[in-house]
Amino acid sequence: MSEPVKKAVPEPLDPIAEAHRQWSARWPEHADRMAAVTSVMRAQQLLLGMVEAALKPYGLTFAAYEALRLLAFARTGTLPMGKVGTRLMVHPASVTNVIGRLERRGLVERRPSPDDRRVVLAAITPAGRELAEEATAALHDAEFGLADLTPEQAGAITGALRPVRISAGDVPS
Template identity: 80%
Template structure:
């Protein structure tokens, strides 16, 4: 895949090409291409850290979300909203976690039409162990100073605001 530090930066070359043809779009093209490439790199690093636990990042996020809750359970629909994914994705991930005994589904005692996902003790254990692994791996950013990580988060939040995903105020 060419992760060599000594090789030329393909995004910089694309920016150069764009600048000579469509200079008004070169920066946006480079920004989007950079985000997409970084997403690939980080997902690969995260998935490597989670592999010993048999988790994808999506499964990890679902387990961690449940572990954060006071009761250890959430309605499936609310999980989709909090994880920012389609309900079918939540159903798929929870199904895989359930088959491993890390989560169980049950009807809500308040409304039997609502299905709750509930983390099991084994799920809590895996959530804690995998979180420690991600902390050890610095979430794939071991050499990035905290201030830069915060700056990236702020810059990407500005993109999320610009495309209408979140409000302009935190």
């Protein structure tokens, strides 16, 4: 009896490499930049998924975690809402939404500034501080989704993206 013929299993297709091939055939002067931006966007999706999976047991999104961690880092545990938005690089409406959700859970409080009653402060509560520490440990354990990279490779990514941020006016050169 003869052995059954095994069908060749095709190699998995890298959609970004295929898009690069298509772009190179039509617009070669734009192919590398298209692949770069698509790679960054895909990496962002993958990393956000891994980070949010690590934070899920704590009932936190990455945005909520960042807000808690920022307040935990603050010397007094409080920051004006506007400064929270600036430091997290998000729109004021997003800050209001995230702080509101954290406030409903008893992790953050909003209060007027003693120096200027027009300014609203976000203040981390003891429960918020405790949860920030637990969630930080979980992200450390998950290596922020970059467990397969060396510290040098992670640093190289940060360095490679800095010119993009500079060119967009996000940070000074």
